[in-house]
Amino acid sequence: MATVRGRAGRKTWQRLSFGRRTTRSGQIAADQLSARRLRVFLVLSLQVVAATLLVGWTRFDIELFAVIDPWHWGDLFAAVLLIHAGALLMSRAQRVQRHKTPLQIGRCFLLIHGFLLANWVILQQPEVSVMLLPVPLLGMVLGFLLPIRRAVLVSMVAIALTTLMVSERLDLNLEAHPVAMSVAMFLGSLVAIQGVQRVRSRTRILTVGFLSGLTMAVATLLLHTAEFQQLTLANFSSNIWLKDATWGLINGIAAGVLITSALPFLEKWFDVLTEIRLMELSDTHRPLLNEFSLLAPGSFQHSLMVGQLAEEAASSIGANGLLCRVGALYHDIGKMMKPGYFVENMQGGDNIHDRLSPEMSRLIIIAHVKDGMRIAEEEHLPSPIVDMIPMHHGTSVVEFFFQKRAQQVDEQEADRTREAFRYPGPKPTFREAGILMLADGVEASSRTLSDPTPTRVRQHVKNIIQARSLEEQLDECELTMSDLHRIEDAFVRVLSAIHHGRVKYPGEEEISSPAVGTTDPTSPDSPVATRRS
Numbered sequence: 001m002a003t004v005r006g007r008a009g010r011k012t013w014q015r016l017s018f019g020r021r022t023t024r025s026g027q028i029a030a031d032q033l034s035a036r037r038l039r040v041f042l043v044l045s046l047q048v049v050a051a052t053l054l055v056g057w058t059r060f061d062i063e064l065f066a067v068i069d070p071w072h073w074g075d076l077f078a079a080v081l082l083i084h085a086g087a088l089l090m091s092r093a094q095r096v097q098r099h100k101t102p103l104q105i106g107r108c109f110l111l112i113h114g115f116l117l118a119n120w121v122i123l124q125q126p127e128v129s130v131m132l133l134p135v136p137l138l139g140m141v142l143g144f145l146l147p148i149r150r151a152v153l154v155s156m157v158a159i160a161l162t163t164l165m166v167s168e169r170l171d172l173n174l175e176a177h178p179v180a181m182s183v184a185m186f187l188g189s190l191v192a193i194q195g196v197q198r199v200r201s202r203t204r205i206l207t208v209g210f211l212s213g214l215t216m217a218v219a220t221l222l223l224h225t226a227e228f229q230q231l232t233l234a235n236f237s238s239n240i241w242l243k244d245a246t247w248g249l250i251n252g253i254a255a256g257v258l259i260t261s262a263l264p265f266l267e268k269w270f271d272v273l274t275e276i277r278l279m280e281l282s283d284t285h286r287p288l289l290n291e292f293s294l295l296a297p298g299s300f301q302h303s304l305m306v307g308q309l310a311e312e313a314a315s316s317i318g319a320n321g322l323l324c325r326v327g328a329l330y331h332d333i334g335k336m337m338k339p340g341y342f343v344e345n346m347q348g349g350d351n352i353h354d355r356l357s358p359e360m361s362r363l364i365i366i367a368h369v370k371d372g373m374r375i376a377e378e379e380h381l382p383s384p385i386v387d388m389i390p391m392h393h394g395t396s397v398v399e400f401f402f403q404k405r406a407q408q409v410d411e412q413e414a415d416r417t418r419e420a421f422r423y424p425g426p427k428p429t430f431r432e433a434g435i436l437m438l439a440d441g442v443e444a445s446s447r448t449l450s451d452p453t454p455t456r457v458r459q460h461v462k463n464i465i466q467a468r469s470l471e472e473q474l475d476e477c478e479l480t481m482s483d484l485h486r487i488e489d490a491f492v493r494v495l496s497a498i499h500h501g502r503v504k505y506p507g508e509e510e511i512s513s514p515a516v517g518t519t520d521p522t523s524p525d526s527p528v529a530t531r532r533s
Contacts, residue, residue, distance in 0.1 A: 047109050048084055052077045054116045055164045059124060079164060087157045091150075107270060108154050111141065115158050116165070123169055130166055131220065131248035135159065135185040136212040136255035139192025140205070144263070145270050148197060155189040180223040188216035188252065196259075198275045200322075205263070206256040213252015217245035273382040278322045281385070282329065288379055292333055298344030299335045302443060303328055305498070309439040310432075313490040317483045319431045327388035327436050330381065334372025334389070338364060358405035362398050362421050369393060369423060384432070391433040392440050393423040394473040427476050434477035435487060438465055442491050452499035454492065461491045 056076045115138045122128055138158060142151035163182040170178075195208030224241040259266075267277055284293070293300040307328035314321040339345040341352055341364050353361045372389040402421040406414035428434040441464045449456060465484055468474055479487075 052080045083160045129247040131244045136192045136252040139189035140259045143193040143196035151193045184216045184219035187219050188212045191215045200275045202260045205260050209252045209256020213249040216248035220245045278326050281326045295336045296339035296345050299332045306439045306443045313435050313487040316486040316490040323432045331392045334368035337371045358401040361401045388433045391428040392436045394427040395425040397421050434479045457495045458492045
């Protein structure tokens with residue numbers, strides 16, 4: 001028995017699994033992963049070599065390998081390599097903690113080496129204070145361009161390499177204490193990174209720069225308290241640590257000024273979406289939104305209400321509420337092309353779709369997604385906003401027109417044509433897009449409620465969320481059941497406030513509530529029941 005088991009090469013329970021069988025798609029995915037790992041390895045190797053050269057080459061007028069012996073170059077290379085290895089290990093630990101944003105190697109490469117090159121140039125003059133190294137500037141750039149955990153990690157690598165650079169130049173009469181310098185710089189960088197998170201005004205950037213510089217100045221003074229024992233009025237102005245603290249404060253203020261002016265270019269070059277950019281896009285007086293409000297006023301008002309719902313729901317689960325509100329403002333801009341074909345813009349007139357076949361109506365309705373993406377790309381809107389336009393419908397069915405078509409054919413033909421009435425997708429891939437999908441469905445169908453009491457509103461919201469979950473539209477956006485419950489509560493709060501009761505004034509006639517069947521027939525949330533096969 002032992003011989004048979006040995007020839008099998010695998011244990012009995014291992015042969016029961018199909019996980020070791022390689023399919024064609026699995027092989028392609030494995031090849032792509034291998035190629036990506038090779039690219040990452042090459043970039044990191046180049047980064048380690050370049051950083052070693054910048055650290056070890058102290059002056060531009062000295063030949064690169066003329067003074068330092070090969071063994072010293074080996075020590076520097078090993079130190080830089082260990083710093084990067086530690087960063088990779090920390091990156092893997094962050095990934096275990098469900099931080100889903102991948103480490104962007106190319107972007108980090110540019111940021112670190114741009115910072116190191118600036119340090120190299122500044123350190124060419126030994127009389128210049130090391131507190132003028134652009135640490136606050138780097139911290140704010142990292143805080144804007146990277147998630148906070150990645151930003152802190154890259155900042156640690158950059159400061160560790162800077163400490164090596166300063167240590168290599170101590171024999172050039174450079175007045176610096178590497179450990180104290182690195183601690184002060186790291187604290188200033190942390191303040192800069194955390195300060196620019198979700199900052200919504202440019203004056204706040206200046207404040208963050210001041211606080212970062214102040215942190216470096218205070219840390220420098222506290223880490224050299226023993227040096228002030230001999231401090232007198234006579235040598236007050238010549239004290240090196242007071243000068244370093246002053247230069248650190250000036251450094252932070254200058255970083256805030258530079259970032260304020262350079263932020264639009266950073267957003268464009270690195271394709272990132274900051275809170276300040278979102279605030280600018282939320283201005284309803286922008287030409288695109290102003291034209292939208294004139295051509296399709298009903299759709300524009302619907303977008304405003306969806307934005308209110310989505311922002312409240314996103315805030316309740318810790319998502320980006322401002323991104324949800326801006327995405328809601330632009331999610332239906334494609335309706336500008338044919339506004340009269342959408343019921344919210346008909347203003348009591350005849351329904352054009354009564355004269356069209358279900359197939360033609362389906363083409364017109366679905367086309368507003370493609371038109372919206374084209375308009376968004378022409379306006380150079382950020383990629384998350386563009387992505388939310390098709391994702392807010394996902395791959396759901398235009399239910400009203402499908403039911404209209406199903407009444408004209410037999411059951412088998414209706415089942416075959418159902419896929420033709422689906423939106424092209426994709427499904428929402430991030431939380432804000434999933435929230436927008438739910439908010440759009442809830443707002444469009446909530447207009448059919450004849451008596452919007454809190455109980456009826458809650459049941460209505462629950463039905464919409466359950467329908468989206470059963471259709472598997474939310475499977476890819478990482479919304480948990482706990483998130484959905486909080487989103488439901490947020491929707492109920494907002495809708496209850498919108499449909500609040502009013503005191504009837506004397507002489508005011510009773511206004512009848514809209515009939516249930518007056519909902520938007522172009523919405524996938526039409527109350528027409530889906531025929532079960």
